[in-house]
């Protein structure tokens with residue numbers, strides 16, 4: 001290992017004020033989670049028999065996993081589209097994805113009522129391949145494992161580069177496994193690129209079954225394709241957003257690669273938009289879109305929030321600056337996330353018998369604490385293991 | 399770099415072609431049972447709203463059988479499970495259930511975890527009351543069964559009854575989301591919540607058997623034990639709700655409509671626009687519950703136009719099968735991708751070593 005390492009540990013103290021704020025948010029959320037396990041889901045949520053799926057699914061799972069698609073889109077960009085100049089960004093994206101996906105999985109364990117029966121997913125006589133939810137669940141579990149495997153080289157590298165005089169065995173262990181993993185890398189990466197293609201589309205297929213209960217502005221047989229392309233949009237946007245965020249919060253220089261990477265976004269949005277317009281037309285959704293309602297406002301906001309930033313990337317210089325990328329990434333994340341919540345909650349209407357669902361404070365707090373766990377884990381691990389691009393390599397690209 | 403792009407495109411085209419071929423394979427169309435008739439021995443309940451007096455005896459009977467006496471019944475061997483009508487039964491609700499001071503069956507505003515069936519009332523322009531019995535429709539292609547990831551909900555192949563197994567259920571509530579009639583109810587206030595749904599008393603007093611006669615009213619009566627069957631139909635004093643073979647019940651329903659027409663009464667509503675006189679004949683691809691009524695089904699809270707005449711599960715399962723049949727497409731995609739990744743990584747390393 002005479003060569004410069006591509007990734008480095010971010011040298012900064014772990015116990016910062018932000019650390020304790022995040023920790024407090026986590027504790028509040030977890031306290032409510034404990035209460036939920038004794039009292040049931042009803043007392044902590046605004047869910048009902050008419051609206052049985054809330055933000056734990058629409059945000060934590062459907063949107064959270066899409067936000068966690070940074071690792072997926074970067075793996076596709078780097079290893080499949082052969083753009084190794086973005087390689088230095090892969091690991092931080094993978095780490096963020098690892099947390100995003102694991103927490104999506106964990107929040108499902110809060111959401112489902114009879115979690116102790118979940119082992120049924122692995123019992124052949126119980127498996128229901130007709131159910132998109134079955135596919136989503138298995139695929140997300142598998143992808144969590146893959147993400148951990150994709151992250152592990154950072155841990156081995158940490159061991160391999162530790163002080164040899166202090167712990168020679170650890171160094172040896174790290175080196176051996178680093179080598180083993182680099183040989184198997186292509187398999188792990190290929191699985192990691194296949195699985196999200198599957199479950200991100202199935203997250204859309206889930207709602208085809210809801211039929212008329214999903215507003216025609218959203219209901220369509222193209223849901224799988226729309227969710228998959230939306231996952232790409234979200235993946236690129238979060239990568240852009242995270243890059244600037246770590247620039248600012250961790251006080252690192254701006255990684256200019258992201259400007260080039262962002263240029264692909266208008267094409268993804270364009271594709272998504274074409275499919276979206278076709279599907280709304282086929283389902284007769286336009287009459288709903290032009291009637292004034294919460295749903296129609298949401299529908300237009302969704303579109304505007306992805307179209308405007310795409311136009312900015314295509315036409316304006318500001319889009320190439322640090323703050324421009326930040327703004328664009330944020331708008332796209334909100335717009336793309338609104339699409340998912342539009343399908344999962346806003347566009348869902350079982351009939352007039354139930355009060356329209358709006359999440360309770362406790363639901364928000366639990367979701368917030370899951371987000372906090374992600375931030376917390378990310379902040380700690382970038383300071384313990386080499387995840388962020390090595391600054392000594394900065395400006396050096398082969 | 400260019401060659402690799404081309405490789406990628408080739409790989410992508412390859413997997414797209416695989417997916418395309420899968421879409422077009424006739425076996426996929428054959429795998430779906432869409433268009434097939436109901437199983438011969440499909441058992442249904444038939445409800446005639448014009449005969450119902452709204453006494454709610456069925457609701458009480460269902461409650462007694464499936465909730466109050468449930469444990470007792472389950473202790474008996476299947477052959478001895480009888481429907482016991484006991485007018486002295488006062489439903490003993492667990493304390494946590496007592497948030498409504500009224501007796502549970504008085505509730506007319508919606509199904510919840512305490513009841514598998516309710517009678518709802520609709521008052522028309524002339525102040526006349528119309529009743530409707532609300533419970534699971536035992537659909538031909540049930541959204542709930544298609545949704546359930548762990549097969550806790552299943553449709554019996556022979557008699558079409560849709561059953562629920564709490565020992566499998568994970569409580570994900572996808573069945574509630576998917577049901578077009580909003581039937582499954584969840585125990586929101588419990589730490590071990592279950593789904594409540596009519597199972598034709600299958601888990602209590604109606605074990606699966608086809609050994610029955612049809613009595614004068616049209617009800618199925620089991621030869622070995624006339625007290626077996628569905629509680630709600632057994633107790634109904636006016637015969638408004640009957641239990642029997644779908645074929646027979648459908649004939650009976652049409653018979654009543656036709657007779658009323660012959661007499662010039664025209665007392666039944668017929669959905670001529672959709673060509674459905676007996677609700678359940680067509681809606682959602684056909685259901686295992688048949689209803690005739692004097693008023694528009696839409697007024698009795700069946701959004702038939704929105705639901706349509708095709709079960710949504712055909713569409714979503716079609717998508718799932720197209721993509722995942724035998725896992726071919728995912729495996730093809732994975733194989734293609736791993737070849738591309740391997741090549742790219744190798745190239746990149748060689749390039750670095752230079």
Ligand code: SF4
Nearest residue numbers: 534535537540542577
């Ligand atoms: S009515 Fe609903 S719960 Fe009953 S079988 Fe049909 S989809 Fe399932």
Ligand code: SF4
Nearest residue numbers: 546567568570571573
């Ligand atoms: S709540 Fe239970 S019965 Fe309903 S879909 Fe989920 S696992 Fe199946």
Ligand code: SF4
Nearest residue numbers: 460515596598599630
């Ligand atoms: S068939 Fe049985 S479970 Fe269903 S509503 Fe009637 S009594 Fe209740």
